[in-house]
Amino acid sequence: MLLVTVFVSGMTVLAVEMSASRLLAPYFGDSQLIWANLIGLIMIYLTAGYYLGGRLADRYPRSALLYQLAAWAGFFIGLIPFLSRPILHYSLSGFQSYSAGIIVGSFLGILLLFTVPVILLGCISPFAIRLQSRSVVSTGHTAGTIYALSTLGSILGTFLPTLILIPFLGTSTTFLLCSLTLLLVSLGGLFRTTGYRAMWYLLLPLVILLLRLLFPGGLVKATEGLVYEKESFYNYIQVADQAGRRVLMLNEGQAVHSAYRPGQVLVGGVWDYFLLAPYFTSLPRPDEIDNVCMIGLAAGTAAKQYTAVYGSVPIDGVELDPEIVQAGRRFFDMTEPNLNVVVQDGRFFLAQTDQSYDVMIVDAYRQPYIPFHLTTREFFGLAREHLNPGGVVMVNAGRTASDFRLVDVLAATMSQVFETVFILDVPGISNSLVIGTDEITTLDQVYARLETISNEWLSLVAAQAMGRIRYPGGHDLVLTDDRAPVEHLTHLIILRYLLEGE
Numbered sequence: 001m002l003l004v005t006v007f008v009s010g011m012t013v014l015a016v017e018m019s020a021s022r023l024l025a026p027y028f029g030d031s032q033l034i035w036a037n038l039i040g041l042i043m044i045y046l047t048a049g050y051y052l053g054g055r056l057a058d059r060y061p062r063s064a065l066l067y068q069l070a071a072w073a074g075f076f077i078g079l080i081p082f083l084s085r086p087i088l089h090y091s092l093s094g095f096q097s098y099s100a101g102i103i104v105g106s107f108l109g110i111l112l113l114f115t116v117p118v119i120l121l122g123c124i125s126p127f128a129i130r131l132q133s134r135s136v137v138s139t140g141h142t143a144g145t146i147y148a149l150s151t152l153g154s155i156l157g158t159f160l161p162t163l164i165l166i167p168f169l170g171t172s173t174t175f176l177l178c179s180l181t182l183l184l185v186s187l188g189g190l191f192r193t194t195g196y197r198a199m200w201y202l203l204l205p206l207v208i209l210l211l212r213l214l215f216p217g218g219l220v221k222a223t224e225g226l227v228y229e230k231e232s233f234y235n236y237i238q239v240a241d242q243a244g245r246r247v248l249m250l251n252e253g254q255a256v257h258s259a260y261r262p263g264q265v266l267v268g269g270v271w272d273y274f275l276l277a278p279y280f281t282s283l284p285r286p287d288e289i290d291n292v293c294m295i296g297l298a299a300g301t302a303a304k305q306y307t308a309v310y311g312s313v314p315i316d317g318v319e320l321d322p323e324i325v326q327a328g329r330r331f332f333d334m335t336e337p338n339l340n341v342v343v344q345d346g347r348f349f350l351a352q353t354d355q356s357y358d359v360m361i362v363d364a365y366r367q368p369y370i371p372f373h374l375t376t377r378e379f380f381g382l383a384r385e386h387l388n389p390g391g392v393v394m395v396n397a398g399r400t401a402s403d404f405r406l407v408d409v410l411a412a413t414m415s416q417v418f419e420t421v422f423i424l425d426v427p428g429i430s431n432s433l434v435i436g437t438d439e440i441t442t443l444d445q446v447y448a449r450l451e452t453i454s455n456e457w458l459s460l461v462a463a464q465a466m467g468r469i470r471y472p473g474g475h476d477l478v479l480t481d482d483r484a485p486v487e488h489l490t491h492l493i494i495l496r497y498l499l500e501g502e
Contacts, residue, residue, distance in 0.1 A: 001189040002063065002128055005070055006146055008185045009124040010153030011160070015178045016077060016121075017042050018161045020114060022171045023081070025251045026236040027088050028107055041111050042118055049122015056123060057130035066127045067189035070182055071201050073120035078179030078208035080113050081172040082215055087113075125150050167233055179208055223249070228331060232323035239299075239331045246331060248299045248324070257324075257365065258299030260332040265308045265457045270363075270396055270431045271301045272461045273424060275309055277359045277394040279449040279462075280422060281437040286449065289313055289358040290388065295346030295374065296364030296396075299328030303339045309457060312338040316357075318349045320364075347373050347382065356386045362395040370397065372484040375410060379481075380417040380436065387438055393418070395434045398490070399425075404473075406489045407432040411472035413479045422446065425468045434472075443469060 020038055028034055056065065087109045125146050132142045165174040183205045190198035223229075225241040238249045245267055248258035259267040266272045278286035289310055294302055297317035306315060315338055319325050322343045328334035334341075342349055346364055360383055364374050373379060375395075383393050395414070397407045407423060411434050415421045418436030422443070425432045446469060450462040479486065 001185070001192055002066070002131060003145075003149055005067065005185050005189055006124060006128050007149045007153040008182055009070055009073070009121050010150030011157035012073070012077065012153075012178050012182050013042075013046070013118065013121050014154040014157030015161045015165075015174065016080075016114065016118065016157075018158060019166065019171055019174045019178070022166055022231065022236070023084060023088075023175075024107070024110060027252055037107070037111065042114065045115055045118035046122040049119040049124075050126055052119065053123030053126040054130070057127040061130055062193075063131055064190060064193045066124065066131065067186045067193065068201075069120050069123050069127070071186035071190065071204055073117045073124075074179045074182030074186060075204040075208065076117040076120070077175060077182065078205075078211075080117070081175050082211050083113055084110050085215075162233070166231055170231055176208065176212060180205055183208075228327065230323055230327070232321050234321040235324065237321075237323055237327055239327055248327065248332070250324075255365070258301040258328065258332060260299070260301065260304070262333070265305055266460065267301060267305075269301075270426050270429060270433070271305060273426050273433055273465060274302045274361050274363070274394060274396075275305055275458055275461055276424070276450070276465060277361065277392050277435065278310075279453070280394075280435045280446055281390050281392045281439060281441060282445070283358060283390045287455070291315070291355070291357050292359045292361070293350075293355075293357040293386070294318065294361045294363070295349070296362060297328070297341065298324060298363070299332040300334035300336070300339065301332070302361055302363065303336055304332075304334070307336045307338055309455060312336075315339045316342060316349075316353075316355065318342045318344055318346045320345055347379055350382050350386055353386065356388050356391070358388050358391050360387065360391065360393045362393065365396065365398070370486055372479070372486045373481065375413065375486050376479045376481050376484050377413050377416050380414050384417050384436075384438055390437070390439060392435060392437045395436075397432050397434055399430055399432050401430070403492075404432065405475075405492065406486070407434060408473055408475040409477050409479060409489060410434045412475035412477060415472060416478055421472055423470050423472055424465055425470070427464055427468060443471065 017038065021035065024034055024038070053069075129139070129143050129146050132146065133139045161174050165177065169177070187198060187201055187205075190201055223238055223240050226238060227241060227246070228237075228239040230237045235250045240247055240249065244261065246260040247256045249255070250257050256269065259269050259271070261267050278289050283289060287310065291314045292306055294315060294317045297303060297319040300317065303315050303317050306313060315336070317339055319341065320343070325334075325341055325343060346362070362374060362383075364371055380393070387393065393414070395410060397410050399407050411421050411423055414434055414436040418438055419440050420437050422435045423432055424435065447466065450465065453459045453462050
């Protein structure tokens, strides 16, 4: 039972860490900063546990105490989904009021929930080494065996929640299963070492199960007009009806990734301006493009609009998350016959395909971050290789009313690859589009092309874009595969917005 407990505790540590990231993602996102804080604090807790476990083992070298530590760790893990819920919902008021104090406080409050169980789990391995060691001669072999078992458990704890438990059962149920598994093993050890005195510890799993019955969970995150929610391998997905349109929200939900208004082409968002991409270059006839590539298809808003405006133009829509594709087909009428959906990473797709395009749209946010490998000089070089003569690439980037640093850095990077780069600051929302073309063209020529538009929907968008297109202001930083601090730039934008409100 001792070795089984070591294995299960190792599995639980990583399972809790992986589940913790999914617990935080719907509220705080899934960025490197979140992972760094989570991993860093888990390591601190484990360090404290290793030290404490070694001291306890030397002073009280009894198997019963080890099983008691594991049982209490399992119990506190089972409490995490219930204790975290009010803190997470409190954090929403921080996002709504842009209060850095509430957001940071809520984030730290959640991480504190992991302090006790992870420290207790950290006690298990050094305690087990002390109990298993029969002599100084065998200590090395014993320590190696214990840490090998713990690491094997950690491997299982890494993949089991990620590939099976969270996608099919959900985050809270994953915590529950981790809790009950560790409690079951611990109780087995306690009954073997203490007999009937272990009866009191049966209350621990009963309390967890009672809480589950009283608070079954339901929604991961309450949202106005919620139609559907799903935890996929990559995202926490929500579909909701809001303000007269159906919207797709991912993870922390602070941005809309797709929108749909039945019977209408324009949906009132950045996707409307994607329609102008052909007019930034001298294609023979911008209204007769041959094909389009959309990296970051989401639920198909832009594909639906391009089909409505430009006809049945062949579109390759690349989307990493198959569950988002399913949501698009089910809730956003993503059924265009000219749309070829490819479930794949956008850069990998470009590296593998032989196809070339007139228009390439890159809208691959994992809000508020753009995956760094889709922002570098090497990526844009690959994109240019897949453009037809006169082709154009349009990239969606986030900003605030006064902070354009990410937009400027993207423009500087694209300027290393494309002959001409423009920026379109989308009115009314915190987005700018960075446009690159492989030919030399001027701002006057772009405006002249926009004035020739006769399509009623396109003309509305073009009118709103007039006066908002500009040349890049210039920036020293060029993003490369080796150095692309996209998340750092985004953090600075968010921090300035929270502190200054602009």
